[in-house]
Amino acid sequence: MPLDQRKKQILQAIVDDYVSTAEPVASNALIQRHDFRVSSATVRNEMSDLEQMGYLEQPHTSSGRVPSDKGYREYVDSLMKVDTLTDAEGEEIRRRLSESFDELAGLLKKASSTLSEQTGYVSLAITPRLRKSYLKQLKMMMIEPGKVLVVVVLSAGIVKDRLVRIPDYLTPEQLSRISSAIEVGLYGKPLEEISLVTVASAAKDSQLPDSLLNQVLYEAYTAIKQADNLEVYMDGTNRMLSLPEFSNVSKARTLFDALAMDGIVSGYVNELSMENEKASYMIRIGQEISIGGLSDCSFITTTYNVGDKIAGNIGVIGPKRMEYSKVISQISFIRQVINHQLEEIKALNGG
């Protein structure tokens, strides 16, 4: 049995009300706040149907109804009204993100904090997946004998570096021969195709004895590989402590522990975005989220882009009772601004 028009209206109204009040929604309250042209008794019948169909839940007999995961799903898929930012809100976001303008990490941090402040929920910004980007430069700069700063420059203008230790009899000249051999050999090769073996074979061209090479190769390799590490900027976790959902500390602790598990959330969001490459945003609700401790939450995530290959994610984690349409409009807007800024950074970098 599909939902008829009136059921949809009622479900929508219930979700809207529950989102703003956090209290189970009663038939009477509904007809007062929205002007359905029917009585509370009719609404009650409809609500009872909706419960049977799995869209609503009743915390206990004689209480109002609360949306189930399925109810929220229906709501976000086809019921909610899309929200649009006011000009002022948009301007504010643009202003804040234009401050930190020439550095990826700074931009993402700012994006994350803005997103959290605007929505009032937990925000997330994840650095791009760089597997598809390629090595443009590899420099090894000797700080002092035995200590080298390896600088990796990737396409899309991303620069990462790493301080490593090598045998201290290597001279700067030998080092620079090695690094330029690797650079030449790997130029244009996507990170995902770079392995210890490819690095080694590239380094062969330096014409240095293996005994010298081997000591450096591994460090060069890990420096390159680490450029692909995802970094996560999470913001606003404390806000969750003010939500009635988490008014009991043990629930809060479960949530916080889950959020603090480094890599779990970002890995999940990452997967999500790979599975939904063409979607403009992704929503996961409650039990749909396969991370222990987050089943009382919803995710809204989206993907930002540098060119057509490089992509990272931003997202919001909030209670299931989230202001979905507002968050969607905010996150979409921020995504646009990030894309724009990144294009600009790229243009500045010549490429």
Place this chain on the structure above:
Amino acid sequence: MPLDQRKKQILQAIVDDYVSTAEPVASNALIQRHDFRVSSATVRNEMSDLEQMGYLEQPHTSSGRVPSDKGYREYVDSLMKVDTLTDAEGEEIRRRLSESFDELAGLLKKASSTLSEQTGYVSLAITPRLRKSYLKQLKMMMIEPGKVLVVVVLSAGIVKDRLVRIPDYLTPEQLSRISSAIEVGLYGKPLEEISLVTVASAAKDSQLPDSLLNQVLYEAYTAIKQADNLEVYMDGTNRMLSLPEFSNVSKARTLFDALAMDGIVSGYVNELSMENEKASYMIRIGQEISIGGLSDCSFITTTYNVGDKIAGNIGVIGPKRMEYSKVISQISFIRQVINHQLEEIKALNGG
């Protein structure tokens, strides 16, 4: 009126008991757990005195007593028994900290997480104050026209870098003339004495026209200055959610907000360590801590050293009802291990 022997004993016992139970301590419970050779009535009289003198508080008539800030202060200053780590505990700590061995940031992160796990409270590790250390090297590496990686090497082997943008008509040669002029001019000068003016006058020696110089100076200056930024690694905040002290979320939120205020806690700890240079550890209890939101907590901090000039801090934040002596022994031990590791890093660096 000074505390006589028995009062001290009783106060000590009360703190010990309260630390482990988190419940107000009653006279009867006291004489059962500890064998004072007196009756509960006597203890009651003593407790009443101790309350009068400000060492104890009574949540309400007819409940047991709880230590006041003054009570804890007396306890840590002269009553508690010092705890020593078991060999196994020490070994475990040493093992964990020896894993990440050649990089300051990694060592401090590991130290922080170890400290939190061992104590069960919130831990803190702060990078060293580098004002007294001096510039050893300044390199500017052109990534591509207009984009430069500024690498700052300080005495004590600390390396920091920063990606900056400069006018794109500057050539690598000009850049390297500027950076080596600055390097030569500032070599050996402590960071605290470096200003935009000193940088500019050092750069003069590059013999390049001011019009070129000015564009780069500021970036060089900020790169150098930023090397002095304190970074903070905090761990285990979630553990606080399991303490009865913070079983109500609004208290927890206040605490978490305070902890998240970037720089507040680290600044406080920093100040503390400057004021108590020769102390082997510092304790601040409740109201003694002048940070809003942390007045239900205690701090135990200590200072680690690289040589005799460079020093940073590690610390523990817990409830006032903290296991002081245990934490002190743990933090002291970890401090020693850090010092040792840092000496080793320095030796490796030939510094």
Place this chain on the structure above:
DNA sequence: TTTAGCACTCGATGATTGCGAGTGCTAAAC
């Protein structure tokens, strides 16, 4: 100075009650 004894305090617990918000059902109205 210590302590046994006892009255007193007060939070915590649990039972009881009433209230009221909310439902589901029925039967009448549309």
Place this chain on the structure above:
DNA sequence: GTTTAGCACTCGCAATCATCGAGTGCTAAA
């Protein structure tokens, strides 16, 4: 057939009350 007024019923919640007992403070005797 659908809607709705009416009403009985459910159940959480808050208030009230009594009880219990852990704990104190005080007094008077040891």
